[in-house]
Amino acid sequence: MQCGDLVEIDYPGWNAKDSLTSAAELKRRWRERKTSSLAADQSGVWRFRDLLPPFDDLNSIVTLEEGNTPIYELHRSERMLGIETILAKHQGMNPTGSFKDTGMTVAASFARAAGYRWVACASTGNTSASMAAYAARGRMRALVLIPEGKISWGKLSQALDYGALTCQLRSDFDGCTRVLNQVVRSTPVYLLNSVNPYRIEGQKTAALELVEQLNWEVPDHIIVPGGNLGNSSAFGKALLEMHHLGLIGRLPKISIIQAEGANPLVRLTRSKTKDLVPLQAETMASAIRIGNPASWKKALRVLEATQGRADEVSELEIAEAKAEIGLEGIGCEPASAVTLAGLKKLAQQGFVKRGDMVVLVLTGHLLKDPEFTLKFHRHELFAGTRNESQAGTVAAYERTPVVLEPSADAVLDVLQRAEQR
Numbered sequence: 420m421q422c423g424d425l426v427e428i429d430y431p432g433w434n435a436k437d438s439l440t441s442a443a444e445l446k447r448r449w450r451e452r453k454t455s456s457l458a459a460d461q462s463g464v465w466r467f468r469d470l471l472p473p474f475d476d477l478n479s480i481v482t483l484e485e486g487n488t489p490i491y492e493l494h495r496s497e498r499m500l501g502i503e504t505i506l507a508k509h510q511g512m513n514p515t516g517s518f519k520d521t522g523m524t525v526a527a528s529f530a531r532a533a534g535y536r537w538v539a540c541a542s543t544g545n546t547s548a549s550m551a552a553y554a555a556r557g558r559m560r561a562l563v564l565i566p567e568g569k570i571s572w573g574k575l576s577q578a579l580d581y582g583a584l585t586c587q588l589r590s591d592f593d594g595c596t597r598v599l600n601q602v603v604r605s606t607p608v609y610l611l612n613s614v615n616p617y618r619i620e621g622q623k624t625a626a627l628e629l630v631e632q633l634n635w636e637v638p639d640h641i642i643v644p645g646g647n648l649g650n651s652s653a654f655g656k657a658l659l660e661m662h663h664l665g666l667i668g669r670l671p672k673i674s675i676i677q678a679e680g681a682n683p684l685v686r687l688t689r690s691k692t693k694d695l696v697p698l699q700a701e702t703m704a705s706a707i708r709i710g711n712p713a714s715w716k717k718a719l720r721v722l723e724a725t726q727g728r729a730d731e732v733s734e735l736e737i738a739e740a741k742a743e744i745g746l747e748g749i750g751c752e753p754a755s756a757v758t759l760a761g762l763k764k765l766a767q768q769g770f771v772k773r774g775d776m777v778v779l780v781l782t783g784h785l786l787k788d789p790e791f792t793l794k795f796h797r798h799e800l801f802a803g804t805r806n807e808s809q810a811g812t813v814a815a816y817e818r819t820p821v822v823l824e825p826s827a828d829a830v831l832d833v834l835q836r837a838e839q840r
């Protein structure tokens with residue numbers, strides 16, 4: 420613990436072939452647990468506990484039945500982009516509305532088993548919502564540091580309702596992280612940021628569940644949004660472990676998409692330097708507004724190991740992609756929509772091909788950030804910004820509510836005009 424770098428959990432036993440449970444046996448076990456009524460089996464995370472750090476007392480895990488999230492086929496996007504199969508793994512369908520729950524159940528369980536009274540995190544919103552919920556379930560107290568004015572009301576209201584002590588610092592996410600690192604050095608609170616290795620382990624299960632749902636068929640591409648880069652690291656670690664254990668025969672390419680204004684990883688992959696250069700992050704996709712991502716080394720290794728790409732998308736591209744996902748009847752928060760916007764770029768580059776199977780990881784629920792969505796549909800999102808003049812390109816997706824006199828004729832008139840459009 421001297422290098423100052425992040426901890427990663429390794430499973431040395433898995434290298435000895437004879438001590439391994441066979442891949443077929445693991446698959447059988449995971450399938451069988453689906454029919455069990457044990458809380459640990461009903462969790463889409465703990466069902467895969469054979470690939471998690473051993474936890475002694477399965478009856479005392481802190482769980483909200485996380486995981487078990489759906490995969491939706493995006494037929495409209497398939498038609499528009501001319502790509503055979505585009506699937507959305509919707510991690511926003513977790514109990515608190517984001518993928519953070521899959522890591523939080525593991526980390527909170529270990530925190531409680533270790534006897535901590537307080538857990539803490541710095542957050543762009545979803546981590547605090549998730550941590551507050553799991554702390555409450557585990558009867559621990561939660562300290563949340565969030566950037567003042569820069570997180571969505573949906574996420575903030577969750578942390579408050581779940582009873583967290585919430586501090587809004589006059590800073591950004593990176594500033595909150597700095598302060599928290601000082602706080603944990605002077606008082607015994609348990610740090611639940613994504614540097615927490617148990618969170619990464621729990622987040623791996625999204626990839627396990629995904630491939631299991633696909634009947635162990637490996638997609639050609641998995642596309643993940645990149646903020647602090649914990650999620651992309653977890654997906655990569657899971658797939659490398661699955662490959663190593665013989666659960667899958669090949670690796671998908673994992674690509675990471677950032678917002679143009681919060682693109683430190685993209686810059687790194689395009690530069691000759693070996694170290695990530697932190698930057699002042701700016702994007703309306705607040706969940707990925709991070710300029711100094713903690714897990715950049717792990718993410719870089721995932722890109723290299725799976726031969727994926729890092730790319731960036733503009734605010735307009737994010738808004739358009741989000742509206743398109745909405746039109747599939749699915750919806751997601753802005754940070755998740757970078758995956759579809761990124762897919763368009765990767766397809767243009769010829770990196771994703773017509774016959775490919777692509778999985779987009781939708782990280783958060785539409786209702787996390789209703790303000791963004793309302794502003795978009797009211798044509799207010801880009802008003803007064805440097806994007807204002809280009810905002811016409813997304814106007815086709817705007818569905819401004821119409822105010823009418825309470826008469827059937829007025830409604831029928833609107834209906835008729837919509838039919839003709």
Ligand SMILES: *Cc1c(COP(=O)(O)O)cnc(C)c1O
Nearest residue numbers: 545646647648649650706782783
């Ligand atoms: C946390 C979060 C991200 C970013 O994930 P990282 O692990 O920080 O890269 C993206 N989207 C949503 C909705 C999130 O909550």
